[in-house]
Amino acid sequence: MEQISNIQVVSCxxxxxxxxxxxxxxxxxxxxxxxxxxxxDSVSVLIFNTTCHCFILVKxxxxxxxxxxWEKSNPQHPEVEATEGDETLENQSEPPPASAGVxxxxxxGLVDKPDLSLEEIAKQEILEECGYDVPVSKLRKITSYRSGVGVTGAKQTMFYAEVSDENCVGEGGGEPKEGELIEVVKIPLQEAMNFAYDESISKTIGVxxxxxxxxxHMAPKYKISTNV
Known part of the structure; x- marks a missing residue:
């Protein structure tokens, strides 16, 4: 994940x-x-492990x-359209570390399987990315909303799933054949809100x-302070 090289920007x-x-x-x-x-459109899932009282995220x-x-660190850097024979961006300016893009x-996951329900797609993503086998019946819909309204207007539907260590059947990490390289991360419940508001940690608004x-909605059930 940290080894990024041979960067080129080309027209799509x-x-x-x-x-x-x-x-x-x-x-x-x-x-x-x-x-x-x-x-x-897409689905997302907030996964809470009840064994270790932690959230399961992906990185x-x-x-x-x-x-x-990169562009922020090089405000004078011109827009580049690379063609055969052009230099890569790496040869034209010093790139930031790969961690800048993590x-x-x-x-x-994307809603790109018309034969599956949103819940079934969410179930597949949980298994592929995080390694947990969760029954569709255990998925709770939180809400749906529009993301990227100025550019895409796509809808994302968010679910909540409780898992335990017993549900873990694999390491996750995504589908290598699709080019996915995903790291599974555990965020302890007690640290969650500090994590959410820490601007030095790059994260999505969904988190x-x-x-x-x-x-x-859920912390009162566990009678646990989330350190807000």
């Missing part, structure tokens, strides 16, 4: 995950347009985050929101 002519469009419309008589990306390298950090996230939801 086609993608299995993102398709750019421009919509023209009139609003209150004024002609406007907006650029957007069509992409898949992985995100190229988009990495490139944002984020903590909820277990999650913050789900920890807050747990504090409001």
């Amino acid at each position: 002519s086609s993608s299995n995950y993102l398709k750019p469009f421009r919509v023209h419309y009139s609003q209150n008589g004024t002609k406007k347009y907006w650029d957007f990306m069509r992409t898949h 992985q390298f995100r190229p988009a985050v990495y490139m944002c950090e 984020t903590y996230e909820l277990c999650a 913050i929101f789900s920890f807050m939801w747990f504090h409001s």
Whole structure:
């Protein structure tokens, strides 16, 4: 995960995950347009291990985050479109460490299997990414919301799942054949809210929101302070 090299930025002519469009419309008589990306909806899961009273998160390298950090550290760096024979970005400026692109996230996945329900997709992601076998009946829907409303407008549905060490049937880590390289991370309940608000730790809004939801809805059940 920490060994990132041979970085190039090239134009994207086609993608299995993102398709750019421009919509023209009139609003209150004024002609406007907006650029957007069509992409898949997704599911995410807040996993709580009742054996060790900890949350199960995933940690992985995100190229988009990495490139944002690189551009931030090189504000004068021109936009590069690499073609055959061009130098890589690494040869043009000093790249940040790979850790700049690593984020903590909820277990999650794309809704790209029309024959499966959202719960079934969530179950698969929990097993593939985190190694826990959770019955669909044990998944509790928290809510759904729009993510990336300015660019994609996709919907993410968030679930909650309680697991124990007995449910752990593998190491997780994602699907290597899909290029996934995921590290499973345990966040103790007592440290969760400090973790959520620590700006030095790169994380998704889903982690913050789900920890807050747990504090409001589930912590009283366990009669445990979450150190808010």
